[in-house]
Amino acid sequence: MTEHAAHAEEIHPEPKDFFHKYVWSYDHKVISKQYLFTAFFFLIVGGLLAMLIRWQLAYPFQPVPVLGSLLHGHLFFDDSGAITPEGYLQLTTMHGSIMIFFVMIPMLVAVFGNYLIPLQIGARDVAFPLLNALSYWLYLPAGILAFSSFFLAKGAAEAGWTGYPPLSDVSSSTPGSGSGQIFWLLSVFLVGFSSILGGVNFLTTIVKMRAPGMTWDRLPLVTWSQLITAVFQALATPVLGSAMALMFMDKVFHTSFFIPSGLQNSDDQLVGGGGLVGNAGGGGHPLLWQHIFWFYSHPAVYILILPGMGLASELIATFSRKPIFAYKPMVGSMATIMGLGFIVWGHHMFVSGMSPAMGMGFMMTTMLIALPSGVKVFNWLGTLHRGSIHLTVPMLHGLSFLSMFIIGGLSGIFMAATPVDIYIHDTYYIIAHFHYVVFGGSVFAVFGGLYYWFPKMWGRKMNDKLGYLHWFLTFVTFNCTFFPMHLLGEGGQMRRLATSTGYEYLQPMQDINVFISVSAFILGASQIIFLFNYFYSIVKGPKAEANPWNAITLEWTIPSPAPYHNFDKIPTVYRGPYEYSGEEAEKVGRDWIAQDEKLPA
Amino acid sequence: MEHTAVRVETEERLENVSFGMWLFISSEIMFFTPFFAMYIIMRNAHPELSHPHMLNVPIASVNTFILVISSLFMTNAVNASKSGDGVKTSNNLLLTALCGLAFLVLKAVEYSGEIKEDLLPSTNIFYSCYYTMTGFHGLHILIGVIVMGILAWRARRGDFTKTYNSPIEVCGLYWCLVEVVWFFLFPVLYLV
Ligand code: HEM
Ligand SMILES: [Cu+2]
Numbered sequence: 001m002t003e004h005a006a007h008a009e010e011i012h013p014e015p016k017d018f019f020h021k022y023v024w025s026y027d028h029k030v031i032s033k034q035y036l037f038t039a040f041f042f043l044i045v046g047g048l049l050a051m052l053i054r055w056q057l058a059y060p061f062q063p064v065p066v067l068g069s070l071l072h073g074h075l076f077f078d079d080s081g082a083i084t085p086e087g088y089l090q091l092t093t094m095h096g097s098i099m100i101f102f103v104m105i106p107m108l109v110a111v112f113g114n115y116l117i118p119l120q121i122g123a124r125d126v127a128f129p130l131l132n133a134l135s136y137w138l139y140l141p142a143g144i145l146a147f148s149s150f151f152l153a154k155g156a157a158e159a160g161w162t163g164y165p166p167l168s169d170v171s172s173s174t175p176g177s178g179s180g181q182i183f184w185l186l187s188v189f190l191v192g193f194s195s196i197l198g199g200v201n202f203l204t205t206i207v208k209m210r211a212p213g214m215t216w217d218r219l220p221l222v223t224w225s226q227l228i229t230a231v232f233q234a235l236a237t238p239v240l241g242s243a244m245a246l247m248f249m250d251k252v253f254h255t256s257f258f259i260p261s262g263l264q265n266s267d268d269q270l271v272g273g274g275g276l277v278g279n280a281g282g283g284g285h286p287l288l289w290q291h292i293f294w295f296y297s298h299p300a301v302y303i304l305i306l307p308g309m310g311l312a313s314e315l316i317a318t319f320s321r322k323p324i325f326a327y328k329p330m331v332g333s334m335a336t337i338m339g340l341g342f343i344v345w346g347h348h349m350f351v352s353g354m355s356p357a358m359g360m361g362f363m364m365t366t367m368l369i370a371l372p373s374g375v376k377v378f379n380w381l382g383t384l385h386r387g388s389i390h391l392t393v394p395m396l397h398g399l400s401f402l403s404m405f406i407i408g409g410l411s412g413i414f415m416a417a418t419p420v421d422i423y424i425h426d427t428y429y430i431i432a433h434f435h436y437v438v439f440g441g442s443v444f445a446v447f448g449g450l451y452y453w454f455p456k457m458w459g460r461k462m463n464d465k466l467g468y469l470h471w472f473l474t475f476v477t478f479n480c481t482f483f484p485m486h487l488l489g490e491g492g493q494m495r496r497l498a499t500s501t502g503y504e505y506l507q508p509m510q511d512i513n514v515f516i517s518v519s520a521f522i523l524g525a526s527q528i529i530f531l532f533n534y535f536y537s538i539v540k541g542p543k544a545e546a547n548p549w550n551a552i553t554l555e556w557t558i559p560s561p562a563p564y565h566n567f568d569k570i571p572t573v574y575r576g577p578y579e580y581s582g583e584e585a586e587k588v589g590r591d592w593i594a595q596d597e598k599l600p601a
Numbered sequence: 602m603e604h605t606a607v608r609v610e611t612e613e614r615l616e617n618v619s620f621g622m623w624l625f626i627s628s629e630i631m632f633f634t635p636f637f638a639m640y641i642i643m644r645n646a647h648p649e650l651s652h653p654h655m656l657n658v659p660i661a662s663v664n665t666f667i668l669v670i671s672s673l674f675m676t677n678a679v680n681a682s683k684s685g686d687g688v689k690t691s692n693n694l695l696l697t698a699l700c701g702l703a704f705l706v707l708k709a710v711e712y713s714g715e716i717k718e719d720l721l722p723s724t725n726i727f728y729s730c731y732y733t734m735t736g737f738h739g740l741h742i743l744i745g746v747i748v749m750g751i752l753a754w755r756a757r758r759g760d761f762t763k764t765y766n767s768p769i770e771v772c773g774l775y776w777c778l779v780e781v782v783w784f785f786l787f788p789v790l791y792l793v
Binding site: 127128131196199200201203204207208209234235236237238239241242243245246249253254255256257272273276282283284285288292295 | 632634635642650721
């Protein structure tokens, strides 16, 4: 049996019927698209929630146009169509949870990981196709669960995406801490399980299934970033699972893991696990939740950025027509970020009550993360330096990633300093910080990736004019929306506070809030251009060739759209992924040479 | 999975499967670790709530013994599947599953004894830990029993051959994990 035949044996044959082709599919490319469309749906939901949040902050307790008059008396609206205080908390909680767990992590990992890993390492599929399908079919019900919690009698969860007890834990504390919180726990648990399975699958795929010649120093950085992210997924996400499990026990079986002894409600009655009145069980620690939660969720923010770094590296190298500057330090810095990422979680808890010595330790480790992050930034700049820069639509997104990540990373270092953080913790400064890294960083990288790999995914091209327009509007309004939030935070406006005008000291800043909201509405509306462009181009876009960007990695050596079995013959790799404008490329008379291309003798 | 008629498993594929399973086991360890960490913190904060031997040690000892025995059957099943003996694989899987079931029944007896004495998850933080940790472990046993039941049926049907038996091997690894977790739970909860 030749090697080629051995590979062919293990691959699933192409299904013929609709159900196995599009619904219960084992094909990593189809699963990637399933994730993509579901994540688009949640992006729209999460985006609408954000619009409502911004309405409330600009025009507190005034009837919401359109949605408010349609839905008054339901969901988050009172009878006049204005947002209620509890409704506002549902909005912030579910906006955060949906965007992190159901949009960004799936987009970055499940969409791009699924599509690109097998193609870039020269494999026919991931290691465990069945498990891959299962991951998606766990993610979807988790999403449905989260979405349906809006329609519960008492509404969705209200305790923030961080779900801090006792608010989340004592079921009577607020309407959303009843069944809404339980739905939240279950959906996060399920989506976490799906993420663990994905991590196991991708790690195995990358470690075990690389094509001959695809050595570790020839692996594209997208795949490297997915590998490192997968370690987080496999090792940190289970910790989130146990946090969810423990709180589930508290709420359903009335244990008191996160409820201290002697906690009283407003009627001076003792409150125990699940909010059981008169249950003196107690004895738990609210802080324990924060430790467990952040032990996962700090690594989770790296799940949210590392794949974006990978995507951006690809865009920046291709459109500078230069090899990535310092490839090995690029990999090393990602690995360092991963290692440090496990020991910095305490920086979210500086004001939660922590011994100063521990605070000091967490401050030091957090500041250390700036080093590998800085290494990456300088290497991207080094890649751009004296490159032949093509300002295509994907490249603009790559550059936006880079510049926005710098701003977000710098504000991160401010907050890492405990004394500073004590002042700005839980203010809009934090909101500005993480939107600069997650939206400014990862979302731009995702958009860039979607534009860049569109020809490979669909065999067609997206419209460039609409692409430039979408990028321009998004980039400008993004900055108008999130930069002023730094100022609000320094002025003391708290996050998750429904009344931006309710405190006298905040009133002078209300104009900023209005400005932010108007920018945010334009930002939201601009995304319609993208969605239109994307879906229209799937059907009507001009046909794309195999390698429209003259790129080097293996996915560009096969036809567009990628055929069912990816590669007719498993390729042999001869060189690194970024050999632009090098000697070998010159020998074939181009400024690029594919990874599996044999040099003429 | 039944897309292909004949399943041939390459050496490579087998390696992938056990590599993946080891990763999954690491995830499981990370899932149980916070439980143990929490338990240690609680024990230190409230030493008055628990003392050695307050739980039903006899039942737990029998359960420990049952799990040890079950691992012998599991080993037999894995070996039998490697030599392509479907019936023997199936029988040993069923015996393992039976051990798992016995474990669960005894656990239920133990729980009901405690519930009769009004010792509930909400009683105090020690019982919260006890029910949660053994409960999630029990859930893993239950999943194992179900999977072994299905695999035993498939083995009897002749699905597994000398060249294709990774599901049995993976199941064996999983069972090993479930046992090891218990070998930690038993002394930590019952004896010290
Ligand atoms: C240079 C690297 C970074 C540093 C030093 C840093 C530091 C911090 C610190 C100290 C906080 C806590 C602030 C507080 O709550 O008082 C924080 C919050 C946060 N960071 Fe970062 N960060 C960095 C990069 C990132 C990246 C890359 C992401 C995500 C892609 C991210 C996402 C977040 C999020 C989501 C929060 C808010 C969590 C919450 O309370 O809801 N950060 N960061
Ligand atoms: Cu953090």
